[in-house]
Amino acid sequence: MTSHMMPTFARVNLAFERGDGVWLTATNGERYLDFTSGVAVNALGHAHPHLVAAMTAQAQKLWHVSNLYEIPEDERAAKRLCEASFADVVFFCNSGAEAMEGAIKTARKYQSVSGHPEKYRIVTFEGAFHGRTLATLAAGGQKKYLDGFGPVVEGFDQVPFGELDAVKRAIGKETGAILIEPVMGEGGVRVVAPLFLKALRELADRHGLMLIFDEVQCGMGRTGELFAYQRTGVTPDIMALAKALGGGFPVGAVLATGEAATGMTAGTHGSTFGGNLLAMSAVNATLDVMLAPGFFDHVKRIAILFKQRLAEIKDRYPALIAEVRGEGLLVGLRALVPAGALVDALRGEHLLAVGAGDNVVRLLPPLIVSEQEIAEGVARLDRACAKLDRMRSPALGNGGGKEAAG
Numbered sequence: 146m147t148s149h150m151m152p153t154f155a156r157v158n159l160a161f162e163r164g165d166g167v168w169l170t171a172t173n174g175e176r177y178l179d180f181t182s183g184v185a186v187n188a189l190g191h192a193h194p195h196l197v198a199a200m201t202a203q204a205q206k207l208w209h210v211s212n213l214y215e216i217p218e219d220e221r222a223a224k225r226l227c228e229a230s231f232a233d234v235v236f237f238c239n240s241g242a243e244a245m246e247g248a249i250k251t252a253r254k255y256q257s258v259s260g261h262p263e264k265y266r267i268v269t270f271e272g273a274f275h276g277r278t279l280a281t282l283a284a285g286g287q288k289k290y291l292d293g294f295g296p297v298v299e300g301f302d303q304v305p306f307g308e309l310d311a312v313k314r315a316i317g318k319e320t321g322a323i324l325i326e327p328v329m330g331e332g333g334v335r336v337v338a339p340l341f342l343k344a345l346r347e348l349a350d351r352h353g354l355m356l357i358f359d360e361v362q363c364g365m366g367r368t369g370e371l372f373a374y375q376r377t378g379v380t381p382d383i384m385a386l387a388k389a390l391g392g393g394f395p396v397g398a399v400l401a402t403g404e405a406a407t408g409m410t411a412g413t414h415g416s417t418f419g420g421n422l423l424a425m426s427a428v429n430a431t432l433d434v435m436l437a438p439g440f441f442d443h444v445k446r447i448a449i450l451f452k453q454r455l456a457e458i459k460d461r462y463p464a465l466i467a468e469v470r471g472e473g474l475l476v477g478l479r480a481l482v483p484a485g486a487l488v489d490a491l492r493g494e495h496l497l498a499v500g501a502g503d504n505v506v507r508l509l510p511p512l513i514v515s516e517q518e519i520a521e522g523v524a525r526l527d528r529a530c531a532k533l534d535r536m537r538s539p540a541l542g543n544g545g546g547k548e549a550a551g
């Protein structure tokens with residue numbers, strides 16, 4: 146069958162027709178345990194009753210009015226995001242890349258209206274991912290994504306991940322901001338040490354730079370706090386959100402302090418769909434669930450349990466898994482076989498996972514995952530590893546790793 150989709154994605158031959166919590170049902174009726182969550186999007190699982198009810202009610206009232214008018218639901222969502230974070234103001238948009246574009250523009254405009262139009266350059270980190278627009282690709286600096294798309298947007302200076310001296314050397318008269326993911330997602334689930342973030346904060350303060358956090362993936366509860374920076378004690382000036390912000394509905398946001406946003410006055414920035422009513426009902430409903438008492442206690446408790454069980458799997462299959470890394474339910478297994486082969490083997494056991502840089506397999510269960518579902522996921526991981534292990538070393542019969550205890 147010829148597809149009329151532009152073939153920009155290497156898709157697996159599998160389609161789903163419904164979802165329920167942590168489970169997806171394929172078009173052939175088979176059920177899959179979803180530890181991908183639409184790549185860190187469906188934080189509350191599929192068809193969460195509160196989200197379904199909120200969006201159904203909104204869908205029957207009003208979808209879109211444009212930003213020519215006041216939108217009380219935007220105000221409400223923005224107020225709640227600010228009260229739950231460092232921020233004073235929010236700009237709503239539609240995706241992670243658009244949120245990052247807004248964050249970059251906010252930083253540059255701040256420098257410009259503060260009398261430093263020359264400070265437009267931004268220090269970023271190798272291996273980072275900030276989106277697929279021309280500026281966010283330049284920020285990420287990955288050659289494989291930039292190739293063939295013309296001149297690279299000027300003004301981004303990549304330094305090696307985790308190297309403070311390189312950051313210091315990269316800061317010059319034209320530097321206006323530092324941009325980092327507090328937990329690098331696509332780059333291989335690499336957690337940035339709180340001390341490193343603290344050092345970036347100090348450098349930013351000393352040199353008059355904006356500190357921008359890209360929490361598009363690690364934000365909205367993934368790490369066990371509403372925002373990843375909250376576990377570090379370091380606050381940014383500007384932060385980008387998207388992925389889980391609408392629990393599966395496309396929406397992004399730029400959060401900023403009042404000072405950082407001083408340049409973003411009427412007419413400086415915009416987005417037709419930004420703050421759309423359906424999107425805002427998704428954000429508000431997501432916040433209803435996440436801000437309810439006990440929600441993050443659950444995430445933290447489940448995350449510890451998950452990490453422990455994964456450490457056991459790593460010990461059982463030392464030839465397959467080198468390391469368990471991550472924070473909260475943003476977990477990575479650094480594989481010693483091609484990560485893609487492990488993802489395929491997991492799918493063979495009807496467990497969905499997704500690859501990342503550094504030969505890592507990401508496990509991103511919905512935050513509402515239960516203890517039982519974690520146990521089920523780990524059992525499937527165990528079976529997939531046992532099969533891979535046998536394939537790797539057929540001479541060893543029942544697997545090169547230690548035998549599973551039961």
Ligand SMILES: *Cc1c(COP(=O)(O)O)cnc(C)c1O
Nearest residue numbers: 240241242274275276330361362
């Ligand atoms: C996914 C992602 C983006 C881009 O988000 P899109 O919605 O795909 O544009 C940006 N930054 C990070 C950290 C991401 O994980």
